[in-house]
Amino acid sequence: MQSIGIKSASSGRVPPEEDPDQGSRTAEPSKYARYADYAPLLAGVGATAGCAGALLALLDLSSPLRGPLVLFFLLAAPGFALAPWLRGLDVRGRAVACASGAVVVNLFVAQAMLALHVWSVRGGVAAVGGVGALVFLSALARRRRHRTPSGGTP
Incomplete structure (x- = not known):
């Protein structure tokens, strides 16, 4: 049986970025990052199929x-809306x-x-498509209404 050692916080402690026990805390790319280039393609295929x-x-x-x-x-x-x-x-x-x-709307x-x-x-x-369109357009209208006068979002 192994025990887990707990270090107490002290003023001389190594910062977490350089702590050898904690490993590197640099931002590693997600395991799905290589598929990010395909997101627009998949969205287009999904829209076409729908x-x-x-x-x-x-x-x-x-x-x-x-x-x-x-x-x-x-x-x-309705889900994308x-x-x-x-x-x-x-x-x-x-x-x-x-x-x-989407299940609730259906x-x-x-x-x-x-x-x-x-x-x-x-x-x-037709009704599900109409409700989805209304929900999506209401989100766009809300986003447009809450923009600052300079054109950016708050």
Whole structure:
């Protein structure tokens, strides 16, 4: 069994950057940093897939990809629309909150359409897309309204 030694703080202690027991504290690149160049490409592919799913559902076209692409649209559109509202969270927390918010938006739209007896696949896809667009545009309007007169953000 090994014991862990605890050093007491003293005035002659080596700074944490140079402490041999603590290792180097320089900012190391993230293990995902090499994939940062692909983020715009992946965003474009995701937007294209979501738009294709919405079009397949709205135009009532039959395709083997219709189900997965419509499902992707129904989860991605509200999720990405909520992302600007959650800027203060870290990446993982933001992803979980966006996914949860997307499920909530979908359930809210489905419940409202069922209660009003106007349920249809086309209407559901259009309503989710509309709610997502409203949420995203409200975030952009809020951001624009809170800018300082010099043009920067506070």
